[in-house]
Amino acid sequence: MPIDEADAIAAARQFADHKARPAWRDGSVRVNRLIVAGHDCWRVTADDALSPSESDWSFEYDGGQSYLVETEGGQCIGVGLINGYTLVVPDKA
Numbered sequence: 001m002p003i004d005e006a007d008a009i010a011a012a013r014q015f016a017d018h019k020a021r022p023a024w025r026d027g028s029v030r031v032n033r034l035i036v037a038g039h040d041c042w043r044v045t046a047d048d049a050l051s052p053s054e055s056d057w058s059f060e061y062d063g064g065q066s067y068l069v070e071t072e073g074g075q076c077i078g079v080g081l082i083n084g085y086t087l088v089v090p091d092k093a
Contacts, residue, residue: 003074005031008042012067015076021065023049028064036085039077041068 003011009029016024028047035041045066066080068087078087 002071008069011069012044
């Protein structure tokens with residue numbers, strides 16, 4: 001059974017927390033659906049939370065975080081980069 005956007009956000013946040021990724025900026029989460037390397041996914045994107053040493057204008061240069069969560073099963077299968085994704089599972093044919 002496919003998961004919904006809220007489940008995808010929860011899976012991405014759990015993956016990020018487990019991997020000690022930066023905290024997310026509240027209210028910055030965006031979700032859309034796409035196919036990457038044959039996997040039907042939710043892409044969950046969020047801006048990084050500011051560290052105490054950063055100024056408010058820093059968010060304009062923030063690349064943020066992006067996670068791929070499979071619609072079937074809700075497993076986080078990849079991490080987004082500015083120039084693409086790094087998958088943690090093999091490509092589907």
